[in-house]
Amino acid sequence: MEREVIFRIRRFDGEKTYWQDFRFTARKGMTVLEGLYFIKENLDGSLAFRASCRMGVCGSCAVKINGRPRLACETQIFDIGSTLEIEPLDNMPVLKDLIVDMDGFFRKHEAVKPYLIRRDDDYENPKELLQTPEELHAYYDFSLCIKCGACYSACPASATRSDYLGPAAITAAYRFCADSRDEGREDRLNLVSGSDGVWRCHFNAECSEVCPKSIEPAKAVQRMRLMSAIHMIKSIFR
Amino acid sequence: MEVIKSDIVIIGAGLAGLRAAIAAAEKSREVSIALISKTYPIRCHSVCAEGGTAAVLREDEGDSFDLHGWDTVKGADFLADQDAVEFFVREIPKEILRLDNWGCPWSRREDGKIAQRAFGGQSFNRTVFAADRTGFHEVHTLYERSLMYPNITRYDEYFVTNLFIEDNAVKGVSAIHLKTGDLVFFNAKAVILATGGAGRLYGFTTYSHQVTGDGLAIAYRAGVPLKDMEFVQFHPTGLIPSGILMTEACRGEGGYLRNRNGERFMEKYAPERMELAPRDVVARAMWTEIIEGRGFEGPYGPYIALDLTHLGEEKIEERLPLIRDAARKFAGIDPVEEPIPVKPVAHYTMGGIHTNMWTETPVKGLYAAGEVAAVSIHGANRLGSNSTAECLVFGRVAGEKAVEFVQGKRFSEITREEMLAEEKRLFDEFLGRSGDENPYEIKKELNEAMDRYFWIFRTGEEMKKGIKKIQELKRRYENIEIVDKKRGFNTDLMQAMEIGFMLDLAETVAVGAYARTESRGAHYRLDYPKRDDENWLKHTLAYYAPEGPKLEYIPVTITKWQPVERKY
Ligand SMILES: Cc1cc2nc3c(=O)[nH]c(=O)nc-3n(C[C@H](O)[C@H](O)[C@H](O)COP(=O)(O)OP(=O)(O)OC[C@H]3O[C@@H](n4cnc5c(N)ncnc54)[C@H](O)[C@@H]3O)c2cc1C
Ligand code: SF4
Ligand code: FES
Numbered sequence: 001m002e003r004e005v006i007f008r009i010r011r012f013d014g015e016k017t018y019w020q021d022f023r024f025t026a027r028k029g030m031t032v033l034e035g036l037y038f039i040k041e042n043l044d045g046s047l048a049f050r051a052s053c054r055m056g057v058c059g060s061c062a063v064k065i066n067g068r069p070r071l072a073c074e075t076q077i078f079d080i081g082s083t084l085e086i087e088p089l090d091n092m093p094v095l096k097d098l099i100v101d102m103d104g105f106f107r108k109h110e111a112v113k114p115y116l117i118r119r120d121d122d123y124e125n126p127k128e129l130l131q132t133p134e135e136l137h138a139y140y141d142f143s144l145c146i147k148c149g150a151c152y153s154a155c156p157a158s159a160t161r162s163d164y165l166g167p168a169a170i171t172a173a174y175r176f177c178a179d180s181r182d183e184g185r186e187d188r189l190n191l192v193s194g195s196d197g198v199w200r201c202h203f204n205a206e207c208s209e210v211c212p213k214s215i216e217p218a219k220a221v222q223r224m225r226l227m228s229a230i231h232m233i234k235s236i237f238r
Numbered sequence: 239m240e241v242i243k244s245d246i247v248i249i250g251a252g253l254a255g256l257r258a259a260i261a262a263a264e265k266s267r268e269v270s271i272a273l274i275s276k277t278y279p280i281r282c283h284s285v286c287a288e289g290g291t292a293a294v295l296r297e298d299e300g301d302s303f304d305l306h307g308w309d310t311v312k313g314a315d316f317l318a319d320q321d322a323v324e325f326f327v328r329e330i331p332k333e334i335l336r337l338d339n340w341g342c343p344w345s346r347r348e349d350g351k352i353a354q355r356a357f358g359g360q361s362f363n364r365t366v367f368a369a370d371r372t373g374f375h376e377v378h379t380l381y382e383r384s385l386m387y388p389n390i391t392r393y394d395e396y397f398v399t400n401l402f403i404e405d406n407a408v409k410g411v412s413a414i415h416l417k418t419g420d421l422v423f424f425n426a427k428a429v430i431l432a433t434g435g436a437g438r439l440y441g442f443t444t445y446s447h448q449v450t451g452d453g454l455a456i457a458y459r460a461g462v463p464l465k466d467m468e469f470v471q472f473h474p475t476g477l478i479p480s481g482i483l484m485t486e487a488c489r490g491e492g493g494y495l496r497n498r499n500g501e502r503f504m505e506k507y508a509p510e511r512m513e514l515a516p517r518d519v520v521a522r523a524m525w526t527e528i529i530e531g532r533g534f535e536g537p538y539g540p541y542i543a544l545d546l547t548h549l550g551e552e553k554i555e556e557r558l559p560l561i562r563d564a565a566r567k568f569a570g571i572d573p574v575e576e577p578i579p580v581k582p583v584a585h586y587t588m589g590g591i592h593t594n595m596w597t598e599t600p601v602k603g604l605y606a607a608g609e610v611a612a613v614s615i616h617g618a619n620r621l622g623s624n625s626t627a628e629c630l631v632f633g634r635v636a637g638e639k640a641v642e643f644v645q646g647k648r649f650s651e652i653t654r655e656e657m658l659a660e661e662k663r664l665f666d667e668f669l670g671r672s673g674d675e676n677p678y679e680i681k682k683e684l685n686e687a688m689d690r691y692f693w694i695f696r697t698g699e700e701m702k703k704g705i706k707k708i709q710e711l712k713r714r715y716e717n718i719e720i721v722d723k724k725r726g727f728n729t730d731l732m733q734a735m736e737i738g739f740m741l742d743l744a745e746t747v748a749v750g751a752y753a754r755t756e757s758r759g760a761h762y763r764l765d766y767p768k769r770d771d772e773n774w775l776k777h778t779l780a781y782y783a784p785e786g787p788k789l790e791y792i793p794v795t796i797t798k799w800q801p802v803e804r805k806y
Contacts, residue, residue, distance in 0.1 A: 055480075
């Protein structure tokens, strides 16, 4: 099955922003990413967007499609309709067309110490740590974040406060705090309970709504809040 | 022009590059390490690796280094260097444990120990895995760990364009900072290439869009030989129509391959190992079924059915969740209910930059690790789950070797003339030129030619046509025009350069394959269907020359496993 579609793309060439329509014939099964490549290779080579894996694991291709952040590679054109409005993600500076600057987003992720912290860390002589399937399960779903930025784009708290860590970074912090092998919870709680941390969240849960990996970052933020509250009370009485 | 000085420069932040960076930083907190990649590290291709990483963890349960070594060498159709294989199998278990200590969510047994699964060509279930998202978790774990080292500085979204070598010693690289479009020079004492394979030479491929062989081509043009490029792996099960990989773990977990008569046809081709024979064997069997008319007919041509329905929903959800998700999203099929339509697909570059087992290239201070390199442990056919393992082991080796190398060395400057020449080449001559060829049309034709002439079954006559086609495309490439003339985030410029890289690499695959008049591993010739150890138990080296690659040959290192007939 084939059908004519319109990609209405919000473009930015470094100086000006404008909308441009591209019409072409799409076939059933074609993804939005394939549509973007079709345009680049046949209609306008200057169209800029990011993509790599085209299978929903690298996190490169999140854009806004008809107002909602989605992975272009996982979205079928026909599931959206015959006119698709495509824009770059919100809450990050646009560099060109659909490409936004994610350096700040990655810095926030770095800031929460998103790695396993262990006192007995021994590079030369690593040992097998035991972890039961249940213990693995406790954090596993939160380890699936591909850092696509969809949640960050949809987050009202990130829109109003640019220093807010945002749902993805807090999810990363929670993922490690919930790992039975980790000993770095204290460090991380100090990092996420400041004025740029978990207490900024408005609980609209848009983040969970748009996450293409069904991670529920809002749940992670909520759990981190609980952990920080307990942590704060404990530190008062220490 | 901006010049950044760094003792060690690592190009590529996939599994191999990240592992190299950590190894270097562990070895010395003093050396400065620049980690450059054209994508953010977690956007590298390695995140796509699904099935797992091979390692001997349970000698008490019957596995051994010798078995892993033998499986690898036999899988390689005896073209692997056995000293490197012996070293490799001993080192990988430690890497698995390091990743465990750094947070990798390995799948576990009930007793809490790291679980392992079956994979093709293995005589023990030794593939360690994290569901069917192994590469994803490995990359994220390494990336996150790398954040702990202050002497690693990342340069994300920098596109490397060239390598500078003087008196056979490396002295740096140039890169376009994509965000600004500026050309930046990295002056280094040692350079590690970790830019991955060249999967996108083919149209029907499992590879990410970014895997265009840049590092291979840059090194090749700078005079470094490429080894065994004619060996390209075709994975049996690429999802139709996108080519997305349906991991070998589908069969490792008990899945079947069936033809249109419902037969598990592998019993004709590999009665002992059945669906778990090595990839070259299974891919040829499937293609034979298709050619002989026993494939299913679909809107995208003939295919074979990958049947998981008997595994049950629970097992599929636990062990193969990504596969289920991908089959649903990209083919509209739920593998719990119906078989998945698949056919063989271009999947791995066995060839690569010529290095010894210490990742050293013939150029001083220049190292290569991961898929970009041919160490060579995969020979003519890689075993599934040995590649992520290779990235970890030899990434580490490269990082450590580079640190040893830079001790007491001085920087040798990239001259102003060299910088100006590179600037002129890229922006005036390449970006500035006008022409009437569309680079993407050239890429499309290249992909078609590779899919047709250098696929699973090859013949001299067909390959000759392929070589002519590639040469024609190279000529036409001289006349391309890049539409986007702006500097900032010019993906048009970057992709046009990638296509240029691919054309050079295609030629090395083509010429090497045409010259090798035998069948070995993944290189199968209908006009020379037998392996020929007397004449061809040797590695191909391709050297750059303007008129096309010059071939030389070097012997294979054999330590304890003499070549025998390969049966499964
Ligand atoms: C779908 C799929 C599944 C796989 N599954 C498995 C598996 O289960 N087990 C297994 O062992 N193997 C598997 N493999 C193979 C394995 O994934 C790869 O061989 C391995 O990940 C390669 O890693 P790498 O670090 O060498 O390169 P990559 O991960 O490809 O990284 C290359 C890096 O180089 C950078 N780069 C490239 N060019 C430039 C340039 N010009 N300038 C700057 N940076 C550049 C990229 O940005 C990237 O960071 C699979 C392969 C595929 C295609
Ligand atoms: S939590 Fe979900 S939406 Fe947010 S970055 Fe991760 S994968 Fe993307
Ligand atoms: S291209 Fe990788 S997530 Fe879409």
